Amino acid sequence: MSSDKEKFFGKVCLVTGASSGIGLACAQYLSKLGATVFTAQRSQSDHQFNFINADFEKLDVPEKVIAEVINKVGQLDVLINNAGIMEEGLAENTSLETWEQTLKINLTAPFLLIKYALPYLRKTQGTIVNIGSIEGLGSNPKHAAYCASKAGLHGLTRAIAVDHGNEGIRCNAVAPGWIDTPLNVDFVESMPDPEGFKKDIGGIHPIGRTGKPKEIAELVAWLASDAASFITGQVITADGGRMAKLSLP
Numbered sequence: 001m002s003s004d005k006e007k008f009f010g011k012v013c014l015v016t017g018a019s020s021g022i023g024l025a026c027a028q029y030l031s032k033l034g035a036t037v038f039t040a041q042r043s044q045s046d047h048q049f050n051f052i053n054a055d056f057e058k059l060d061v062p063e064k065v066i067a068e069v070i071n072k073v074g075q076l077d078v079l080i081n082n083a084g085i086m087e088e089g090l091a092e093n094t095s096l097e098t099w100e101q102t103l104k105i106n107l108t109a110p111f112l113l114i115k116y117a118l119p120y121l122r123k124t125q126g127t128i129v130n131i132g133s134i135e136g137l138g139s140n141p142k143h144a145a146y147c148a149s150k151a152g153l154h155g156l157t158r159a160i161a162v163d164h165g166n167e168g169i170r171c172n173a174v175a176p177g178w179i180d181t182p183l184n185v186d187f188v189e190s191m192p193d194p195e196g197f198k199k200d201i202g203g204i205h206p207i208g209r210t211g212k213p214k215e216i217a218e219l220v221a222w223l224a225s226d227a228a229s230f231i232t233g234q235v236i237t238a239d240g241g242r243m244a245k246l247s248l249p
Helices: 021-032 061-073 096-124 144-167 182-189 194-203 213-224
Strands: 012-016 036-041 050-053 078-081 127-131 170-176 235-238
Touching: 012 021, 012 061, 012 096, 021 036, 021 078, 021 213, 036 061, 050 061, 061 096, 078 096, 078 213, 096 127, 096 144, 127 144, 127 213, 144 170, 144 235, 170 213, 182 194, 213 235
Parallel strands: 012 036, 012 078, 036 050, 078 127, 127 170, 170 235
Antiparallel strands: none
16 A cells, blocks of 8 residues: 555646745645645745746636646646635726736636646546635625635536546545645734734634645545545535634624
8 A cells, every 4th residue: 555655656737826825835735745846936946846927817827737737748647726815905996907916817718727738638537626715605895806816716616527537537626724834824913903814714614723835735635546536526525613603793
């Protein structure tokens, strides 16, 4: 029986947006499990994987990223669409440029990466994991563009699963809640009372705390592994119970 460290031995994984947070945790964990990991983003991560410089606002980039992976190693087994942006603003105050940029990076880029990866995933009977959000299921204030993009990504997940399941390709999504990414940690530290804010934000979660990037990475790896071979077309919420908890009357 193979060890956990060999679960992805011989497999090639591409993770977008892996310079920090969830993406970096996914790249690190998959590498630990034996995968050959490519990362694609605008800034190189501190941990050296097979790095591809990629600006996913440019529509020709997804095809080039997939081509580079194939040119270097000749196969692709796992695609993890993690790269994304979020800009706050009410709908009437959101510029068309911001709306289009959000959809381009959060939804169109994953679609194009999947489109160009499909011929190679078909050969390996590979898997796709999209990083959605609980904001594809509910909404925080002033997140119209972000919510629309993540809801669209959840819908794309189901469509790909339906269309390509008979080819041995699985496609799932993870919808994280509040995760302690560097962006969120910096936000908390910018509060007048960081410790009080941490207590308040932890209190909205039945589990009593916010999540860690590695906890999402472990779920992503499970979905991409043979252990989840009968799971496809699902959006799995990982939010410490936040969405299950009703607000007080």
